[in-house]
Amino acid sequence: MRILLSLLFLVFGASVASADDEKTPLSAEVLWKLERAGAPVVSPDGTMVVVPLTTYDEDNESETRLWLLANDGSGAQRPITAEGSAASSPVFSPSGAQLAFISKRNEDEAGQIYLLPTAGPGEASKLTDVPTGVSGLRWEGEYLYFISSVWPEHSWEEMADRLKAEEEDHISAFTWSEMPYSFFDHYLNEDRKNHLFRIPAAGGDVEPVTEPLGMAMMPAGTGAGDYDVSPDGKHLAFVTTSTPGAVYSNGDVFLVELGKKKARNLTSDNPANDYGPMFSPDGKQLAFARQRIAGFYGDQAKLMTYSMASGDTQMHHEDWDYGVSGLVWTPDSSGFYGAIDDKATRRVYSISLDGNAPSPVTKENDYGALSIADNGVLVAQRQSALHPVRIGTVDTQSGDFNRLDAFNDEVMATVDAGTYESVTYKGHNGADIQMWVHYPPGFNPRKEYPLMMLIHGGPHGAISDNFHYRWNAQTFASWGYVTAWPNFHGSSGFGQDFVDAINPDWTTKPYADVMAAADFLAQKKFIDEDRMVAAGGSYGGYLSSIILGKENPFKALVIHAAVYDLYAQMSADFAVNMERFGPYWENPEIYREQSPHYYAKNFNTPSLVIHGQNDLRVPVGQGFELYRTLQTKGVESRLVYYPDENHWILSRANSLHWYGEVRDWVSKFAEPGGK
Structure with a gap:
């Protein structure tokens, strides 16, 4: 059952036990003590799992090492890469005898491919010496494939x-x-192109794969999920x-027989993006x-298959009102498991190709980063609002999770993380809106909280679990607040109509949903409606800027990385609504009505x-x-500027400073704690 079935009593007046005095809250300082587990990779025989684990020290430095977890019930776990040298992108050899x-x-001078034996102790050996570095690593047959940003024909x-x-x-x-010319937090060098290469696992010369085709890969954000090699090694x-x-x-999927000079576009008939090619086992x-909607990044992704024999392309589960993501083929090539965004919870789904409807495997908490062995052992990340990522196997029949790691247990044992629940309220035009509500440690429903x-x-x-x-x-x-995350109109996982309901009007329905959420909570006896604040980042910063110019119940706002002036977004790597609905000189009414600066x-x-x-996104x-603008109008305001951060605040020192600034600001206008 979800974490807070008992809270249904609690919020309507039941008594609450006092917090454990020996435990500490989940502070920002505690967040930076936690080890952060990356995407797990399972060995072909399902007996070993390797996961990148990142740790941070008080000097603002991070380190990522690879850890080996045993899937034999022993609970064994150990680091397999050396301290002091970052390691990432682990892939097993087809036999499982080596790890790249x-x-x-x-x-x-740049990241290179290293090989490590998995059967016993041994030193990692260097395989490549590519001056432009490697990324997007895959091990297919006798070759290791990788992407590098190169100067073509050099x-x-x-x-x-x-x-x-x-x-x-x-x-x-x-x-x-x-x-x-840019992507997220860096500028692109248009003289350099992302190309695919391969090198024999036994050592030898690096061979160009896409350059002889006269075709580069996508210019930004390209990784291992953007290509695949057939099991027989003949097709790319x-x-x-x-x-x-x-x-x-417009991203398209191309197919080429390795060694040939011409690739064929399999998706030229689709004006929107096609991506994530995966050959069946x-x-x-x-x-x-x-x-299927050009210019709409939030459009649901549908599952397609292309027959290598007939050349026919088929869409599967067209009427299923979810998007596919995080897919892995089943070993028998009959279908997939996927990590599906399902009404504010990312669940593992079984998705067959036999016409039967997709079905959920897991129920509670978020799952992701699926990896599957040749014998069907399915490994995944699992996390919730109360605990960081854990690594384990998923029983594909029962949905049970068998944890393999013990990361962060010692730290989390000292934490009183409070409680949370999922609620539903009526938003714009009476629509059902899901919202996560979080309660502080020691929450007492007989008191009023900000x-x-x-x-x-x-x-x-x-916002999922x-x-x-x-x-x-x-x-x-x-800090002493009840916090709430509403999944307003436009949020994914609630159907195609819901996610597209705010286009091109990014304002009306989300604003109404947030105001309705505030009103819904203000009616609760444990909320002090005179101590209400709001905070948002990115689009959340945009909507906070809209709220700033409209009637609202909040005593203060936190506005992070906000799209404030839609015209100025022409300078970003993503110009809001531009591709789908046209630029401001063609449809000026969209920008006039939706840009916060007009209010x-x-x-x-x-x-x-x-x-x-x-921040090149905003x-x-x-x-x-x-x-x-705020200063000119005499509105009490404060600017926090990070000269070395992007859309997100990523370094330890700056993150702690960020949390401190936010805490000081909201505390000034809404005193924390129950009264």
């Missing part, structure tokens, strides 16, 4: 010389003559754009995901504005513009 990973060691020696020359010439300029499927240099790129089918309303980003995502490091609702609650005359709510210099000028 990416690391930067000794004299390496030798490795020439590229090494060019890198050295760039380092020494002290010229910092970028030049562009096409799109895109990869994702790239059929319109390179276009302002808006028997090599007879190629699966991929398809969106409310901290949290507004999620996206907007086409959802997970453990958030950057915006941890239980950490906010530990500045109504601003009167004290606001904390936060922004990072390296450029930093948006934050400065909002702050100057």
Whole structure:
């Protein structure tokens, strides 16, 4: 049962036991003591699981090592890579006798492929010496495949010389003559292209794979999920754009017989994105995901298969009102397991190709990062709002989770993390809206508490049952607040109509949903409606800026990385609604009605504005513009600027500072604690 079935008593007047005095709240300092487990990888025989584990020290430094977990009931776990050298992207050899990973060691100028035996002790050996570095690692047959951002038609020696020359010439300029020019937190060098390469696992020369085709992979965000090699090693499927240099790129799946010079576009008939190619274990089918609305990143992804024999493409479960994600083939090639966004919980689903409807395997908590062995052992991450990622196996019949790790148990044993529950209330036009409500440790429903309303980003995502490091609702609650995350209109996992209900009007329904959430909670006896604040980041910052210009019950706002001026988003790597609904000179009414800066005359709510210099998703000028507006109007406000952070606040020291600034601000206007 969900964590807080008992809270249904609690919030309507039942008594509550006092918090354990020996335990401490889930503070920001505790968050940075926790080890952060990455995506697990299971060995082909299902007996071993390798997981990257990242730790942080008080000097603001992080380290990621690979840990080996035994799937034999012993509970054995041990690090298998050395201290002091980061390791990532583990992949097992087909036999399971070796593990490949990416690391930067000794004299390496960029990440390289290293090999490690799994049968017993041994030192890692270096396989590559690629000056431009490696990423997107896969082990297919006798080869290791990887992606590198290179200067096409240049030798490795020439590229090494060019890198050295760039380092020494002290010229910092970028030049562009096409799109895109940036991605999230870094600028792109359009002279360099993402290409796929391979190298024999036994050692030898690096061979170009996509460069002879005259086709680069996607210019940004490219990884191991953007290509696959057939089990017999004869075919390559990869994702790239059929319109390179276009302002808006459309990802397509291409298929080529390795060694041939021409790839075939399998998805040219679809104007929206196709991605995530995966060959079936028997090599007879190629699966991929398809969106059908061009320019809508939140569109549901549908499952597609391409028959290698007939060349026919088929869509599966078209009427299933969920998007597919996190897919792995079953070993018998009959279907998939996926981590599916399902009404604010990411569940493991079984998705067959025989016409039967997809069915959930798990019930509670969030699952993700699925990895499956040749014998069907399914490994996953599991997390909840009360505990960070755990690694274990999932029983595909019962849904039971068998935990394999013991990461963070010692720290979490000292934490009183409070409680939480899922509630449903009536939002815009009486629609049902799901919301997570978090209660502080020692919560007493006979007292009145301040409310901290949290507004999620996206907007086409959802707050699910997970453990958030950057915006941890239980950490906010530990300060003495009831915190709430509503999944307003536009959130994913509640059906296609719900997710697309706010386009192109990003304002009306989400604003109404948040106001309805505040009113719903204000009616509870344990909420002090005179102590209500709200905080949001990214789209949540946008909606907070909208709230700033409209009637609202909040005593103060926290506005992080806000889209404040829709016109200024032309300078970002993502221009809101531009591709789908047209630019402001064609449809000016969209921008006039939806841009928060047009409502500045109504601003009167004290606001904390936060922004990072390296934020290219929402450029930093948006934050400065909002702050100057607030100051000009005489609205009490504070600007927190991070010159070395991006859309997210990622370093330990800055994160602790961020939590401190937020706590000080909301406490000033809504005194924490029950009264």
